Amino acid sequence: MARQIQFAQTGGPEVLEVADVTPRDPGPGEIRIANRAVGLNFIDIYIRSGLYPANLPSGLGTEGAGVVDAVGDGVDDFAEGDRVAYAQGPLGAYADFITMDAEKAIALPEAIDFETAAGGMLKGLTVQYLIRQTYAIGEGDTILFHAAAGGVGSIACQWAHALGAHVIGTVSNEDKASIAQRNGAWMTIDYTRESVPERVLELTDGAGVPVVYDSVGKDTWSDSLACLSKRGLMVSFGNASGPVEGVNLVELNKGGSLFVTRPSLGGYADTRERFEMMCDDFFAVLESGEVKINIGQRFGLEEAGKAQEALANRETTGSTILTL
Known part of the structure; x- marks a missing residue:
């Protein structure tokens, strides 16, 4: 038995x-x-x-x-x-x-x-398809990664840093900010005290980021879109706060011809x-x-x-x- x-x-x-x-x-x-x-x-x-x-x-x-x-x-x-x-x-x-x-x-x-x-395994392969396939990040890219101190986020910060990217990571407290920074995050944003879109625009001189990796879902959807540069890619790959519902395609147009994808490990492997x-x-x-x-x-x-x-x-x- x-x-x-x-x-x-x-x-x-x-x-x-x-x-x-x-x-x-x-x-x-x-x-x-x-x-x-x-x-x-x-x-x-x-x-x-x-x-x-x-x-x-x-x-x-x-x-x-x-x-x-x-x-x-x-x-x-x-x-x-x-x-x-x-x-x-x-x-x-x-x-x-x-x-x-x-x-x-x-x-x-x-x-x-x-x-x-x-x-x-699952987190690492998730990061692999996210940063190597869904949006292949490279030297000098600045990206936003939600939950940067979590299991997927910790791997993503390290791997993206090794590829020469600048990771802006969202966290919920100072301890998690320290973890993300030790893992290679360039900057962190405490979403409990700061406006994520405002801070991202400050850090990118108003340009926004070309890609947002969002595993949180419902609670961060609008803010994530607001962080993107023109023709940026919203990668929604999780539902920690609940599933995203009622997506309005007009928002993508107003945000600057934005793209959205909902990938999964099964869709890549x-x-x-x-x-x-x-x-x-x-x-x-x-x-x-x-x-x-x-x-x-x-x-x-x-x-x-x-x-x-x-x-x-x-x-x-x-x-x-x-x-x-």
Whole structure:
């Protein structure tokens, strides 16, 4: 028997329960992974709350790292004992074991430990498509990144800095400002005390920024648009404050022929070839030391609800993981 976090109805953290389950044997093309660490992400909260639908009862979590425990027929790329990581597994990563399509796993370099992989895979691949594909930032670019001290933001500040960009990061207090600055942010804006658009325009001599990366959603939508330069790109990639609704295209015209995109990891890592390319890019900056994964919080598997509550209340910094 093994432990798995499950929920039979949507709601708050209290709906999460620890269940004893029998790990499923891998079928053709599948592997079973003995998790060593599991990553927490806002999408897990969206699924638990019902914002993103799931077939109930359901497991939770899609990201982790561990050791291959069993291999199904037709799997040639992995063997028992291999170190692996994954970011797009089936719901059920909050568990001692997970069985999944081998195509969704990636071999983990020896230089990268399990906690780093579990705390960084989904966030790191998210940053990869955001700053390397959705809008390929370069030397001298000035960008705005919301929640700059969070898990995704911490990686983005480091990686963008390594690429020569100037990151303006939004934060909620001085401690988070210090974290963002240590990670390479050029400037920070405390959105609880300052007007983000006004400060961005001050920092850019009235020009605005060519791209805004916004994982907050509803609460920051209008301010984010107001920070863009003409023909700027609004990258809305999360709903921490709720989904953006009632988008008025006239606003984009008035703002200066603005562009908007709502990307996702699944939309970019949609083939094995692209997934491997993105992992190679992310692993390279980890191994070079240009990007470090800050594990700000560790919780036991049974504390999954408590961990999600801290994440939802913006009480966390860096990445949050469940340890097994």
